[in-house]
Amino acid sequence: MEHLGPEPPRAEKRCRILIRGCQLPIIRYELSIPDYRYSMLWGMSRWIIHVDMDEFFAAVERLDNPALRGKPLLVGGDPKARGVVSTASYEARAFGCHSAMPMATAVRRCPHAVVLQVRGQRYHQVSEQVLDILEQFSPMIEPLSIDEAFLDVSGCERLLGPAPEIGKQIKQRIRGRLGLTASVGVAPNKFLAKLASDLRKPDGLVVITKDHIRDVLDPLGIERLWGVGPAAAKGLRRLDIHTIGQLRLAPVELLRERFGQVGDHYHCLANGIDCRPVVPDSRTKSIGREQTFAADIEDMDELIRVLLNQTEQVARRLRRGGLKARSVTLKLRYVDFTTITRSATLTEPTNITEVLWRGVRRLLDKWAARHRRPLRLLGMTASQLTGREGLQETLFPDPQRTGQERIDEAMDRITERFGDRSICRGGTNGADRK
Numbered sequence: 001m002e003h004l005g006p007e008p009p010r011a012e013k014r015c016r017i018l019i020r021g022c023q024l025p026i027i028r029y030e031l032s033i034p035d036y037r038y039s040m041l042w043g044m045s046r047w048i049i050h051v052d053m054d055e056f057f058a059a060v061e062r063l064d065n066p067a068l069r070g071k072p073l074l075v076g077g078d079p080k081a082r083g084v085v086s087t088a089s090y091e092a093r094a095f096g097c098h099s100a101m102p103m104a105t106a107v108r109r110c111p112h113a114v115v116l117q118v119r120g121q122r123y124h125q126v127s128e129q130v131l132d133i134l135e136q137f138s139p140m141i142e143p144l145s146i147d148e149a150f151l152d153v154s155g156c157e158r159l160l161g162p163a164p165e166i167g168k169q170i171k172q173r174i175r176g177r178l179g180l181t182a183s184v185g186v187a188p189n190k191f192l193a194k195l196a197s198d199l200r201k202p203d204g205l206v207v208i209t210k211d212h213i214r215d216v217l218d219p220l221g222i223e224r225l226w227g228v229g230p231a232a233a234k235g236l237r238r239l240d241i242h243t244i245g246q247l248r249l250a251p252v253e254l255l256r257e258r259f260g261q262v263g264d265h266y267h268c269l270a271n272g273i274d275c276r277p278v279v280p281d282s283r284t285k286s287i288g289r290e291q292t293f294a295a296d297i298e299d300m301d302e303l304i305r306v307l308l309n310q311t312e313q314v315a316r317r318l319r320r321g322g323l324k325a326r327s328v329t330l331k332l333r334y335v336d337f338t339t340i341t342r343s344a345t346l347t348e349p350t351n352i353t354e355v356l357w358r359g360v361r362r363l364l365d366k367w368a369a370r371h372r373r374p375l376r377l378l379g380m381t382a383s384q385l386t387g388r389e390g391l392q393e394t395l396f397p398d399p400q401r402t403g404q405e406r407i408d409e410a411m412d413r414i415t416e417r418f419g420d421r422s423i424c425r426g427g428t429n430g431a432d433r434k
């Protein structure tokens with residue numbers, strides 16, 4: 001197995017996975033299932049990347065407090081209040097601690113571990129930052145949980161290089177920009193990509209090409225199949241099927257008889273076949289940025305700088321996701337924690353920074369004229385989102401608007417290349433960025 005992570009390859013000589021660039025020929029499988037849809041869909045070569053952050057909650061805690069480096073960490077509920085472990089750091093895992101275990105048990109197994117409370121908001125913030133990075137590689141992103149996502153990078157090769165190279169770049173950018181490690185799997189479909197990201201954790205990069213699917217899958221236990229829970233695994237074992245290789249060779253009729261339609265699905269997965277598409281997150285209702293200040297801010301210039309910077313980030317996120325927003329909301333928190341919001345509806349959905357900025361700036365000015373006082377938090381959100389496909393093109397394009405779009409495009413290109421500190425509109429320079 002060609003393993004691109006820092007860990008040396010293990011002695012699994014049998015499974016050599018070679019990276020052969022991006023030219024995948026049409027793949028033909030001898031399918032025992034009479035379902036032509038699979039062979040048709042499978043005929044289209046895809047490159048899917050699965051990214052899974054390593055020991056996510058614990059890694060964020062360590063990032064925010066470097067004194068925790070090298071120490072076993074348990075992030076989760078109170079051991080005295082029957083709390084459970086959300087994340088055990090790799091140091092704590094060495095003592096047999098793992099997520100979903102009662103915190104009291106974990107503390108017993110690793111008494112010198114540092115126990116930390118879950119800080120959900122902070123983890124979501126970092127999760128958003130990871131998605132921001134992933135969006136620089138492909139608009140086809142499907143977040144799967146707080147710390148993992150699929151990307152479809154098929155067709156990105158000309159721009160970004162072969163898929164394994166994109167996987168490597170993703171890891172480097174996450175490490176460079178956020179100081180965190182991710183494990184990445186690169187493969188022709190979602191199932192294999194997810195499996196690959198888990199093969200060499202932490203900080204791994206595993207590529208599975210179509211020529212070596214069987215070599216990788218066959219020796220693995222059936223519980224490694226995505227979607228096979230303990231009950232299904234027990235059912236399969238009862239049929240004397242213990243490995244994915246045995247499952248692959250099992251008659252599909254038997255699986256169908258025992259598991260119904262799911263039997264077909266298992267059979268496909270055991271053959272490394274998975275046609276599920278990467279579905280970009282359609283649940284996104286709003287995109288926002290906010291910032292809590294280390295010291296309260298009353299100075300209007302300073303607030304404007306922060307807000308403009310947030311608006312740029314939100315607009316960029318909209319553009320990357322192919323979205324436009326119809327309304328903007330300003331969020332303000334006073335020193336006594338009172339929080340207020342002010343919203344405005346725009347004349348038409350947009351992702352142009354300048355238009356969003358005018359909307360949110362008007363809200364800030366209106367608030368400042370009557371209620372100005374020191375703030376401990378400032379934020380802005382774009383909502384009522386629409387996909388581009390749902391929008392009617394304007395019959396007579398506004399020349400000023402297309403000019404703004406060109407400015408945005410140019411700035412996006414620079415930001416994608418050099419990071420989000422590389423360029424900003426006049427007035428935002430020096431504003432704190434998240």
Ligand code: DCP
Nearest residue numbers: 052053054055056057058086087099100147201
């Ligand atoms: N999580 C949780 N409860 C669980 C499992 C996970 O709250 N039972 C949270 C904490 C994890 C995060 O979700 O940090 C991501 O889950 P993972 O399964 O990816 O686990 P980790 O990222 O912690 O570790 P790994 O390095 O194995 O990915």
Ligand code: MG
Nearest residue numbers: 052053054147
């Ligand atoms: Mg993880």
